[in-house]
Amino acid sequence: MGGQDEQLTRHSVTELGDGSVRLTLAGELDLSVTDHLRSALQQTVGSVTGTLEVDVAELRFADSSAIALWVSWSQIVPRLEIRNAPPMILRVIQAMGLTKTLNPS
């Protein structure tokens, strides 16, 4: 399972077993793609019964709509963890007081 939502944004999904899923996002994630990404991953996110790991190591840019998307996922899945967040994204998560919601590392 995988796809190309927009030229600048790519994502891939890996089942980790025990209901956990690793979602890898790459490229740039802003308002122009978040709506599309939200509907494209609705089923995947809805099926998670463990932890949703969002790997953003390859993400060059994420704006507030991307943060909003992750926050909305965090309310669907039992636990959401933002993995490998670049300092820039980490700083935004921290500035928005979302460290406990998005569990970045």
Next chain:
Amino acid sequence: MRWSYRWVWVVIVIGVLVTSGLALVSAHLASSNEQHLLTLRSKEVASVFTSALPDTETPLSGAVALADITGADPAKVSQFADTYVGTPKSEFTSMSVWRAGHLNQGPVIVVGTPPELPETPGGVIPILRAAEHRNSGQNLLRVFGLLDAQQRRIAYVYAGSKPGRFLVEAEQALPAATYTHLPSSSAYSNINVAAYIGHQAVRSRLLISTVKQLPLPGPHATTVIPFGSNALTVVISARQPLGGALPEDMPWVIAIIGALLTIGASVLTFRLIWGGSRAQTLAAENRRLYAEQHGIAQSLQQALLPGELPKIEGVRLAGLYDAGAPGIDVGGDWYDMLRLSPRRLLLVVGDVSGRGIRAATAMASVRSAIQYAAQVDPPEDFLPTLSALGSLREQGQLATVLCVLIDLQERRMEVTSAGHLPPLLVHDGTAEFLETEVGLPIGVDSDCSYVSSSFAVPDGACLFCFTDGLVERHGESLDEGLERLRQAAVRASGDLEQMMAQILEHARGPESADDTAIAGVQWVDKTNN
């Protein structure tokens, strides 16, 4: 019709003028070339006629010499003349010897048919007289004339070199019909020829013609050349163009090509003008639609922002909203300034994620809810209530909100942040962010709490609350943007509005598409007031 379509007519007129000009020049060139070729051919034909003269001259000069030597001995002269007269191969129908000065006595010797004697203008005698008369002082003289006989004849007269002796006259029969058909294989098959004796093309003096109808039709060339003491007039016209068909047809070729080019150019011009005007119309329509939509977005945004700010003694207030890069989308940023009581002022700056009508309407509802809730509760109490409403959460949106509750009397402020960037305090040439505990943005969790931090207001301080559009740039850490803003705020001067404009100009990215809201408050120094 638009004026610009007149260019089509201009193109047509120019095309017609140029085409007809070229066609006329070409026609003139073809015609003068044809005339030149005709003249050359007529000279050529005339030279063919004159080249036959020596053959005619020889028997006559021989006969004169013999008459002079023998004293016009009839037997000897006749014997000589017989070879030229009356035989199938001979040239002459008759030959006669006359004594100069005694023309009235008739010919001394006659060989062949008798000469045309009558003294009419068309007879032999006037021709002989002319030869006799002109004999003096000249060695040789040949006179030719066309005899006015039943059978057309041409007469040749040869006078001896010595005056007062003998003249020889010979007559040559011409075909009964002047018309001669030229075989198509002939070198002259492409021209019509008419040859006349004399200096003019007179029908009665026509020698020969290759057409029945005279004068020759169409363009013709005339050459007059000496023919003995007389002249030969040769007129020719062309049956087919001598220069070939191309020069003849060239004016038509030019006219047709020119007409086609003119039509093509005018059609092209029409299409260009039509296409251009259509594109202009479309562009104008697009501009109008864009301006309309942009206008709608702007109006909506303006309607959602506070109209008149409260007037409060001791503080100046200013708000600024910038839509970012040109676009028709409305944004989700806002600011608000609420006079809650005579001593309490609430500054609110917020940012609903996303853009467009959805963000703007969400922003409007959150703003309205705060306006209402702030009348009842302090920010740390109404923010959890707002978050619990859940309308944002259901749409996958969230809002960051910064509330600064100012106690005007105590000159203190309580800062509460729901996921929002900290306010910037500027005083005494320094600027610092008022770091507080950052709570969850609105719309993340219904169960959340907020902590407010209290700060004293220094004299003459300015406080700026802003949204992330002011500091966020692609490929740059948030802290870099915050530091740029801090430095811009330290450098800013003038009144509150001017400072905010400078901050916006220097802190924000030049191509930022994000919208930006800034709310500013300035405590006026008591000494300055």
